[in-house]
């Protein structure tokens with residue numbers, strides 16, 4: 001009998017699953033660690049069983065000690081994941097037990113595997129019947145042999161595309177032994193290709209926007225059967241920015257699912273958890289008892305420097321760390337582009353890269369991969385690179401712009417010192433930011449040390465930047481779109497900073513809008529100038545996120561847990577401090593005064609376009625004329641720049657109902673004023689002075705004169721007589737002038753002819769002076785008639801009905817030519833003479 005490999009394989013799988021089931025029923029006896037007496041009893045309460053599971057594997061150090069299928073074990077081994085990290089040890093057993101989890105662990109501590117491994121077990125038809133409820137689900141999956149026809153079993157949602165790509169790569173690595181289909185759906189990719197395949201996927205890794213798009217647009221895409229939902233960087237996804245999208249997604253998911261939330265800065269807000277319908281979630285936080293909330297091997301520093309010196313310090317840092325791999329965080333896309341473009345031209349001697357949300361997806365992926373593979377490079381980035389991204393071997397994280405809060409700080413610095421590596425972080429603070437930022441960091445248990453910049457080592461690049469801005473308008477433009485700095489924006493030395501960047505004037509800063517000021521704390525002057533860093537979510541969404549941040553500061557949420565309260569405390573403190581600054585109130589007053597209108601005319605719109613900032617001052621001067629006034633526009637809360645609008649005179653209701661074209665039609669036509677050669681008015685007319693687009697009543701006839709007034713003018717007779725007289729005089733003058741002109745032209749022609757003839761005679765050897773007069777006279781008579789050149793008949797093209805004979809006859813008649821033979825004799829000559837006489 002030949003061996004039956006398939007049957008044997010199936011048998012082996014079945015044996016393995018029974019063994020795992022056995023281990024799950026009696027985790028202690030079948031696991032490799034010392035049992036606790038309580039583990040021997042199988043309890044019916046899912047909660048207690050879950051706790052047992054966590055305890056049962058509390059001392060496990062290797063993945064192989066967990067009840068995982070061989071396929072998953074192999075995948076992990078191949079990817080070189082052998083030992084468990086703290087969060088993995090705690091979270092995986094709980095997840096296997098079917099519990100909803102809130103996982104919080106330091107950056108780089110291995111949270112990705114903590115949610116991917118149980119994920120695979122569930123989807124790998126692991127038959128471990130850990131709990132009543134879970135066993136049913138798992139059993140169901142197992143018995144139903146979960147396949148592409150069962151649809152989507154598990155979903156991972158990530159806030160950024162780059163993070164989704166990274167998670168998907170890890171999933172591919174450890175899940176390659178499984179027969180499940182997994183897909184990545186993120187914005188910026190071909191939707192149609194995704195639509196063709198998405199229905200066949202068992203596991204999806206996605207960004208919220210794209211997932212919702214498929215839920216809305218892809219025929220047959222159904223998530224009703226979903227067993228497991230994972231939110232990576234959950235606090236960011238639960239943030240206001242994603243609220244609407246996430247709510248819509250949740251509505252499409254099965255309520256019976258298991259939900260896992262992971263982040264380095266976890267939310268435990270009851271409101272958020274209620275939204276996700278979490279059931280008795282287990283809070284797994286591995287850094288709770290630790291002294292600090294950032295990795296131990298991360299050395300954190302900050303320096304205080306004035307705004308104009310920031311780029312000098314950064315450039316000096318780069319020049320002294322040429323062999324390092326570093327990420328430099330800035331707060332907006334345009335700042336990233338400005339610093340990148342400018343520093344590239346300064347050739348610091350190390351590769352420079354930049355990553356921000358305004359780049360195309362392909363470009364972003366390319367840069368991401370490039371930076372991963374590089375040994376030394378500086379990456380300038382917005383906060384899209386702040387969360388979750390696992391760039392290997394980053395030595396330094398620099399924050400050129402202060403982060404918007406302590407959580408963002410934690411995520412940014414978390415790009416270095418990952419897993420068990422060491423790393424360094426440096427935060428640039430302005431003198432005005434130091435006190436408050438340090439307070440926030442302290443609240444979050446983040447240890448930072450102050451360092452000082454050695455002035456002797458500092459390079460000055462201000463002059464080079466100035467000349468770059470001078471040479472390259474693009475760089476100047478990028479620099480001018482600056483500035484989104486945090487805290488005390490009014491105290492920023494913007495003039496000096498502009499000079500340092502080589503800009504002709506201070507960059508414009510948009511402040512929080514009036515409505516924002518009302519809703520949020522108007523004391524914290526975080527301007528929302530650019531929402532560029534909100535790459536994959538629309539700017540509108542990002543704005544709402546910022547609004548929420550501000551609201552958080554203002555409103556004390558009774559539902560928030562201790563961590564959120566900590567955040568709230570810090571910000572409330574901030575609010576207090578800012579409240580005590582009188583200048584903030586002045587600004588709100590100023591804002592009220594400077595309410596502006598939307599641009600009206602084409603020119604206005606042109607000058608208000610983004611790139612026209614440079615000209616706006618000049619334009620302001622241009623249109624700052626009498627009759628113009630600043631008009632308040634209640635609707636335009638968004639734009640607080642002052643724009644001037646041409647004043648409109650009052651109009652009747654009927655006038656107002658008419659279109660602009662119709663109103664112009666109604667206006668009387670003006671008449672032409674004719675000036676003579678000396679610039680005097682030779683003919684006068686009445687015309688109407690148009691005052692913008694006024695009502696007809698306002699138009700008054702005025703006499704247009706230049707060198708005489710109306711009375712003097714009327715002395716010479718009434719208007720009509722004067723016109724007639726003028727026309728007659730003009731006509732006579734014209735006739736005389738015409739005759740003179742003709743005479744002159746005739747004379748000129750005569751002279752030319754004479755010259756030509758004289759030249760011809762000279763050539764023939766005759767003295768031109770002797771014969772000129774008589775010959776010239778003859779020639780003139782022959783050549784011209786009435787002094788005008790003889791007109792040559794225009795030869796017409798032959799028409800279809802004319803034949804050649806007719807033509808010839810006509811020509812002969814016209815030419816009056818006598819065709820004769822050459823006379824030979826005297827008689828012939830006499831006959832010819834007679835014929836000629838007869839023809840005359």
Ligand SMILES: Nc1ncnc2c1ncn2[C@@H]1O[C@H](COP(=O)(O)OP(=O)(O)OP(=O)(O)O)[C@@H](O)[C@H]1O
Pocket residue numbers: 080081082083084085088105106107108109110111112113263264387388389390414415418419
């Ligand atoms: N068990 C493990 N053994 C070896 N390396 C691991 C293990 N778990 C994770 N790592 C590695 O540690 C690094 C950080 O892991 P991961 O990206 O999951 O961290 P994280 O906690 O999600 O970080 P962040 O909060 O920044 O998102 C990765 O390079 C990963 O390959």
